[in-house]
Amino acid sequence: MQQFYARQMRLLDERRAEEWARTFTEDGVFAQNIAPEPLRGRDAVAAAVRRNLERTADTPEQRRHVFSMLTVVPGPDGSLSTRCYAQVLVTPAGGPARLHLSAVCEDELVPHGDGWLVRHRRVEHDGV
Amino acid sequence: MQQFYARQMRLLDERRAEEWARTFTEDGVFAQNIAPEPLRGRDAVAAAVRRNLERTADTPEQRRHVFSMLTVVPGPDGSLSTRCYAQVLVTPAGGPARLHLSAVCEDELVPHGDGWLVRHRRVEHDGV
Amino acid sequence: MQQFYARQMRLLDERRAEEWARTFTEDGVFAQNIAPEPLRGRDAVAAAVRRNLERTADTPEQRRHVFSMLTVVPGPDGSLSTRCYAQVLVTPAGGPARLHLSAVCEDELVPHGDGWLVRHRRVEHDGV
Numbered sequence: 001m002q003q004f005y006a007r008q009m010r011l012l013d014e015r016r017a018e019e020w021a022r023t024f025t026e027d028g029v030f031a032q033n034i035a036p037e038p039l040r041g042r043d044a045v046a047a048a049v050r051r052n053l054e055r056t057a058d059t060p061e062q063r064r065h066v067f068s069m070l071t072v073v074p075g076p077d078g079s080l081s082t083r084c085y086a087q088v089l090v091t092p093a094g095g096p097a098r099l100h101l102s103a104v105c106e107d108e109l110v111p112h113g114d115g116w117l118v119r120h121r122r123v124e125h126d127g128v
Numbered sequence: 129m130q131q132f133y134a135r136q137m138r139l140l141d142e143r144r145a146e147e148w149a150r151t152f153t154e155d156g157v158f159a160q161n162i163a164p165e166p167l168r169g170r171d172a173v174a175a176a177v178r179r180n181l182e183r184t185a186d187t188p189e190q191r192r193h194v195f196s197m198l199t200v201v202p203g204p205d206g207s208l209s210t211r212c213y214a215q216v217l218v219t220p221a222g223g224p225a226r227l228h229l230s231a232v233c234e235d236e237l238v239p240h241g242d243g244w245l246v247r248h249r250r251v252e253h254d255g256v
Numbered sequence: 257m258q259q260f261y262a263r264q265m266r267l268l269d270e271r272r273a274e275e276w277a278r279t280f281t282e283d284g285v286f287a288q289n290i291a292p293e294p295l296r297g298r299d300a301v302a303a304a305v306r307r308n309l310e311r312t313a314d315t316p317e318q319r320r321h322v323f324s325m326l327t328v329v330p331g332p333d334g335s336l337s338t339r340c341y342a343q344v345l346v347t348p349a350g351g352p353a354r355l356h357l358s359a360v361c362e363d364e365l366v367p368h369g370d371g372w373l374v375r376h377r378r379v380e381h382d383g384v
Contacts, residue, residue: 006325006340062382064341064358066324068194069134084134085192087217087225089343089358091382097343097358102192102217102225126190126219196322197262212262213320215345215353230320230345230353254318254347 001072001082004109004116009065015053021046025110025117032123060093067105079119080109086123102126129200129210132237132244137193143181149174153238153245160251188221195233207247208237214251230254257328257338260365260372265321271309277302280374281366288379316349323361335375336365342379358382 011020024030024042031038039045070084086105091097108120139148152158152170159166167173198212214233219225236248267276280286280298287294295301326340342361347353364376 002325003327006327009325010327010339062358064382066341066343068196068324069130069137071131071134071138083138085194087194089355089382091358093383095357095383097355097382099217099225099227099355101223102190102219126192126217126225127221127223196324197258197265199259199262199266211266213322215322227345227353227355229351230318230347254320254345254353255349255351 001080001116002067002070005067005070005084008118009067012049013063013065017046017049017053020049023118024121025112025119028118029120030118030123031121032125033128034125062091063100064089064091075108078111080107080116082107082109129208129244130195130198133195133198133212136246137195140177141191141193145174145177145181148177151246152249153240153247156246157248158246158251159249160253161256162253190219191228192217192219203236206239208235208244210235210237257336257372258323258326261323261326261340264374265323268305269319269321273302273305273309276305280377281368284374285376286374286379287377288381289384290381318347319356320345320347331364334367336363336372338363338365 008020008023011023021042024045026042027040028042028045029038029040030045030048039048066087066089067084068087070082073081075081083104083106086103088100088103089097090100103123103125106122106124107118109116110119136148136151139151149170152173154170155168156170156173157166157168158173158176167176194215194217195212196215198210201209203209211232211234214231216228217225218228231251231253234250234252235246237244238247264276264279267279277298280301282298283296284298284301285294285296286301286304295304322343322345323340324343326338329337331337339360339362342359344356344359345353346356359379359381362378362380363374365372366375
């Protein structure tokens with residue numbers, strides 16, 4: 001499970017929007033307490049990530065999503081409910097690195113092949 | 129073991145003092161290099177946490193305890209000796225998040241039901 | 257694997273240069289994007305670490321290497337290819353702790369006794 005998150009968030013940190021969106025189910029939902037409405041569906045998730053990446057395309061900074069303190073609870077029909085802490089670190093060109101934000105991430109994961117897909121993600125940013 | 133720490137420290141971050149104290153044994157000891165004397169017994173641990181939480185009740189900030197780099201060594205009578213790095217992140221209302229402290233946490237855990245209790249914890253804060 | 261890294265990086269944080277170097281193979285290579293040339297061989301690794309530690313001997317600060325988001329892929333001949341995020345936290349005497357740097361660490365590990373040795377490490381510092 002930790003390797004799922006390591007691989008998933010590396011895709012985002014490497015700005016691979018389409019591959020990242022494909023870690024959600026077709027009808028996957030991505031909700032955040034900093035967004036008025038959840039993103040509904042893989043296409044909406046991909047579009048939002050592309051917009052974010054385009055917005056920061058001229059900013060030569062490296063983001064790193066660090067997940068920790070993971071708990072996993074089996075749910076019905078083979079799904080998993082997970083919860084973890086998330087830090088986002090940002091390093092601009094030339095440094096230094098800084099802690100950008102702290103949040104809690106709650107997922108509902110469903111099995112897919114020999115891995116998992118996110119059916120529902122809720123991210124609660126601290127301080128909001 | 130990682131899930132034990134994730135669950136334990138989430139209780140503290142969610143300001144649930146009594147439940148947090150119940151993750152210690154009745155005679156559990158909590159020592160820190162920033163405290164003149166160890167806390168001895170679950171009641172003393174609970175009282176100290178309650179005082180801390182009351183002191184910060186008017187400060188609308190979110191703390192997150194992030195444990196990492198965990199090692200586990202089996203001890204006598206089913207106990208475990210663990211060691212990990214601890215970061216505390218703090219996000220005030222409106223942000224931004226900041227790294228509050230770095231420490232090393234050394235525990236002696238004893239089995240309890242299908243989980244664990246802390247019989248002895250020593251936290252060494254860096255920079256002290 | 258996580259415990260291997262926890263033990264390895266603790267040696268460095270505790271300034272135990274020789275023991276740290278012995279977690280590399282005799283012909284181990286340590287490459288970084290902030291260094292013009294890789295260190296080749298355990299002796300070169302040990303010498304470089306000793307120089308670093310001597311340079312900071314008068315600076316009473318505590319470093320902590322925090323590895324996270326680990327992935328492990330089995331390779332040929334029992335080796336492992338690993339990848340993780342690395343944070344270095346620094347706490348000067350009297351505090352406060354700060355995030356010093358963010359990097360990605362890619363290792364090739366080979367089995368040794370009941371543990372592992374680093375045959376090749378590449379550290380890419382963010383922002384460089």
